[in-house]
Amino acid sequence: MDNHYTQSQGLHVNYSLISDIIENNSKVLDLGCGDGYLLKLLKDSKNIIGNGIEISQEQVISCLEKGLSVIQGDIDEGLRQFSDKSYDYVILNQTLQSACNPDYVMEEMLRVGKKCIVSFPNFAYWRIRFKFFITGNMPKSKVLPFEWYNTPNIHLLTIKDFFEYAKSRNIKILQGIYTTKATIKKGIQYSIFSNILAEEAIFIISSDK
Amino acid sequence: MSNIGIVQTQYYTIDEKIKFESGVEFSPITVAYETYGQLNEAKDNAILVIHALTGDAHAAGIKCQDDKKPGWWDALIGPDKTFDTNKYFVVCTNILGGCSGTTGPSSINPQTGKPYGITFPVFTIEDTIKVQKKVLDYLGIKSLYSVAGGSMGGMQAMQFAITYPDFVKSAILIATTSRLSPQAIAFNAVGRNSIISDPNWNNGDYYDKELKPDRGLSIARMVGHITYLCEEAMYNKFGRRLQNKEHYDFNFDIDFQVESYLQHQGQIFVDRFDANSYLYITKAVDYFDLETKYGSLENAFKNTKAKFLVISFDTDWLFPSSQAKEIVSTLMKLNKDVSYCEIKSPCGHDAFLLEYDVQSKIITSFLNNHIKGEING
Numbered sequence: 001m002d003n004h005y006t007q008s009q010g011l012h013v014n015y016s017l018i019s020d021i022i023e024n025n026s027k028v029l030d031l032g033c034g035d036g037y038l039l040k041l042l043k044d045s046k047n048i049i050g051n052g053i054e055i056s057q058e059q060v061i062s063c064l065e066k067g068l069s070v071i072q073g074d075i076d077e078g079l080r081q082f083s084d085k086s087y088d089y090v091i092l093n094q095t096l097q098s099a100c101n102p103d104y105v106m107e108e109m110l111r112v113g114k115k116c117i118v119s120f121p122n123f124a125y126w127r128i129r130f131k132f133f134i135t136g137n138m139p140k141s142k143v144l145p146f147e148w149y150n151t152p153n154i155h156l157l158t159i160k161d162f163f164e165y166a167k168s169r170n171i172k173i174l175q176g177i178y179t180t181k182a183t184i185k186k187g188i189q190y191s192i193f194s195n196i197l198a199e200e201a202i203f204i205i206s207s208d209k
Numbered sequence: 210m211s212n213i214g215i216v217q218t219q220y221y222t223i224d225e226k227i228k229f230e231s232g233v234e235f236s237p238i239t240v241a242y243e244t245y246g247q248l249n250e251a252k253d254n255a256i257l258v259i260h261a262l263t264g265d266a267h268a269a270g271i272k273c274q275d276d277k278k279p280g281w282w283d284a285l286i287g288p289d290k291t292f293d294t295n296k297y298f299v300v301c302t303n304i305l306g307g308c309s310g311t312t313g314p315s316s317i318n319p320q321t322g323k324p325y326g327i328t329f330p331v332f333t334i335e336d337t338i339k340v341q342k343k344v345l346d347y348l349g350i351k352s353l354y355s356v357a358g359g360s361m362g363g364m365q366a367m368q369f370a371i372t373y374p375d376f377v378k379s380a381i382l383i384a385t386t387s388r389l390s391p392q393a394i395a396f397n398a399v400g401r402n403s404i405i406s407d408p409n410w411n412n413g414d415y416y417d418k419e420l421k422p423d424r425g426l427s428i429a430r431m432v433g434h435i436t437y438l439c440e441e442a443m444y445n446k447f448g449r450r451l452q453n454k455e456h457y458d459f460n461f462d463i464d465f466q467v468e469s470y471l472q473h474q475g476q477i478f479v480d481r482f483d484a485n486s487y488l489y490i491t492k493a494v495d496y497f498d499l500e501t502k503y504g505s506l507e508n509a510f511k512n513t514k515a516k517f518l519v520i521s522f523d524t525d526w527l528f529p530s531s532q533a534k535e536i537v538s539t540l541m542k543l544n545k546d547v548s549y550c551e552i553k554s555p556c557g558h559d560a561f562l563l564e565y566d567v568q569s570k571i572i573t574s575f576l577n578n579h580i581k582g583e584i585n586g
Contacts, residue, residue, distance in 0.1 A: 051541070060550050061570050067578030069516075071537060071549045081538030 241310025246294030259358030327413030400429030427475030439557030
C-alpha cells in the first residue's frame with residue numbers, strides 16, 4: 001500500500017502503518033474519517049467492523065458511496081452515544097491538531113476504545129524549525145500547507161508535547177511510530193532525535209486504568 | 210419529469226379483523242396502493258415508501274396522459290432513479306384513516322350505510338403499519354429490501370423495523386422523530402381545534418351536508434404549512450413583499466404574499482382532504498412516542514435487524530436534527546448498523562420533498578451498498 005494523500009487536507013498519511021497495527025475482525029471507530037479511505041482499506045484488508053464519524057456532508061456521501069456506515073457529527077461534541085470500551089480501536093488520524101478541544105476528544109476516545117491510534121504531524125520536525133528560524137513566518141509544508149489565517153490545524157503539537165501530555169493524563173503509550181519519507185522508527189520512550197527527525201507520529205495508546 | 214408513465218391506484222380489502230392498539234377490533238379495511246417495477250422471483254426486492262401526513266398512495270408516475278402533476282416522490286422513484294424500478298419493486302399505500310382510497314372516517318360504515326365520521330376508531334402509527342403489512346403479504350412480498358419515509362412516513366418506517374424485525378432489511382428515516390415533541394403536538398392541537406370549532410364540523414357528521422368544515426380545515430392547513438417552512442424559507446419565498454399591491458391597504462384584507470400563500474394552501478387543501486381524517490391522523494402522530502411505548506428508546510430498537518439510514522435537515526425545526534441524533538445515538542449504543550447525514554437546506558421541514566440532489570445521492574449509495582448481493586432475483 002502506497003502513501004495516500006487526502007485531498008481535503010493535503011496531509012501525508014501513511015495508511016498502511018495504521019492498517020498493520022489493527023488485527024483482523026477488529027471493531028474500529030474512525031473519528032474524522034474523511035472520505036472513508038482508511039475505513040474502506042481496513043474493511044477490505046482486515047475484515048473489520050467499522051464506523052466513521054465525519055463532520056462534512058460531502059465526505060459523508062463519499063463514505064456512503066464506499067458502502068461504509070458513517071455518522072455525520074462533530075467529534076468535539078464528544079462520543080456520548082458510545083459506551084465504554086465498545087471498540088477495539090478508535091482512530092484519530094491527522095485530526096487531533098484540528099480539534100477545538102483536543103483534551104476532551106482524547107478523553108472521550110480513550111473511554112470508548114480499548115486501544116486508540118492517534119496520528120499527527122510533528123511540529124518540531126527539523127524542516128519546520130528551520131523554516132521558522134529563517135523566515136520568521138508560521139511554517140508551511142506539504143503536510144501543513146495552510147496559511148495561519150485559514151488553517152484547520154489550530155492545535156499543533158510536537159512529539160515531545162504528546163509524551164508530556166500522555167504523562168499528565170495517565171495515558172499509556174503502547175507504541176510510538178515516527179516517520180519521515182524514507183524511514184520508520186519505533187519506540188515507546190521519548191527521543192529527542194525522533195522529535196527532530198520525524199515528520200509525523202503515530203501513537204498506540206490506552207487509558208492507564 | 211416522470212418516466213414511470215401512467216399508473217393506476219389499486220385496492221385491496223382486508224376482511225379479517227385487525228386489533229388496534231386501543232383494543233378495538235376493526236374490519237373491513239380497504240387499502241389504496243400503487244406499485245412500480247416488478248417483484249423478483251425471490252420476492253425480496255420490495256421497497257415500501259410511506260407518505261407524510263396528508264399524502265396518498267400516488268407516489269410516482271402520472272394518472273392520465275395530460276396529468277401535469279406526477280406522484281409526490283416521483284423525483285426519486287422510477288427507472289434509473291434513486292428507488293430504481295429496474296431493480297426494486299416499489300410499493301406505496303394510503304394510510305389507514307386517510308381519505309384517498311383507504312378506509313377512513315369518510316368511508317361508508319357497512320353496518321349503518323353511512324360514513325363513519327367520528328365513530329371511526331382512533332388508531333396509532335403501529336396500527337397503520339399493521340394494515341400496510343397485510344397489503345405486502347397479499348402482494349407476496351417475503352421481506353422488505355427497504356422501507357423509507359419522511360416525517361410521519363419516517364415514524365411508520367421506524368415502527369415497521371421495530372414491529373417486524375425479520376421482515377425489514379433496511380429503513381430510511383427522513384426528517385422524522387421517535388416521539389412527537391410538545392411543540393409539534395401544540396401545532397396539531399391548534400389545527401384540530403380549528404376544525405372542531407368550525408360550526409360546520411357538526412361533531413364530525415357533515416358528509417351529507419351542503420356546508421363542510423372547510424374554514425376550520427383550511428386554517429389547520431395554514432398552521433401546518435407554517436411548520437413545514439422555516440424563517441429562511443419564508444424570507445426566500447415571500448420576504449415582506451405585498452400581494453398585488455404597492456402600498457398597505459390599512460384594512461384586514463390580505464396585504465402580504467405570505468398571507469396569500471397560506472390562504473391559497475388552505476383553500477386548495479379542502480378540495481382534496483377530509484377534516485375528520487385530519488383529526489384522526491394528527492392524533493396518531495401525537496400519540497407516537499417510542500420511549501413511552503417501549504419503556505426506553507433502546508428497548509424499542511433492541512430487536513431490530515434492519516440497517517438504518519437517518520437523514521435530517523438543518524433548518525427543520527418541526528423535527529429538528531437533535532431528534533434524529535437521538536435515534537442515531539440509540540442505534541449506535543445498541544451496535545446497530547446506522548448511517549446519519551444532516552443535509553444543509555434552506556427549506557425547513559419541507560426539504561424532504563424538495564431537496565432531491567443530496568438526498569438522492571445519499572439514499573442511492575445506501576441502497577446500492579447496504580446489503581450487496583442480498584437480492585436474489
